[in-house]
Amino acid sequence: MDASRVSPNSSVAEAVTVSGGSCISSTVALTGSIEGALLAGVRTNHVEAGNGSVLVNVTAKSIKVAPGCLVYNVATEEDLVVDTPGSVLTTAVLPSTTSSTSDGASGGSPLSAVSMKSQVDLDGGNAWKQVVLENPYSFEQVYNANTDADVAAMEQHAMGLHAAAAAKL
Helix, strand or coil: CHHHHHHHEEEECEEEECCCCEEEEEEEECECCCCCCCCEEEEEEEEECCCCCCCEEEEECCCEECCCCCCEEEEEEEEEECCCCCEEEEEEEEECCCCCCCCCCCCCCCCEEEEEEEEECCCCCCCCCCCCCCCCHHHHHHHHHCCCCCCCHHHHHHHHHHHHHHHHC
């Protein structure tokens, strides 16, 4: 492992192969391989990150990400597998009363989290009003649902999801 590619605030075990110019910051990983990927704020027992992938603020039991993927703000107590190259996966925190109405604006509390998918070659501006890739909402609905969001409460909710997932590692 090229220690110059791993920040001192990371805990990446010797059992993790790091190659291909990977950059790793604030990450904990026990086993796996990271090839030409960027990881920041990742917590996992096992990671397999493909060339050109970017993982930011991801907590999961194990992580397997195909080349060219973007995964951010995801917390799960299960294994995380993103096996289609160029996939985008995130978690959106929403008021739990959000419904799939035409405008998506409903406000409310408490908060819930939903997975949202995309592809690096999908123009979200052109697909703004469409529900794509089996997502529960369109990008516009997520935006509208969070128009009056309490950002501090949303951050606390997301931090709780990461803490619960990390406790299972």
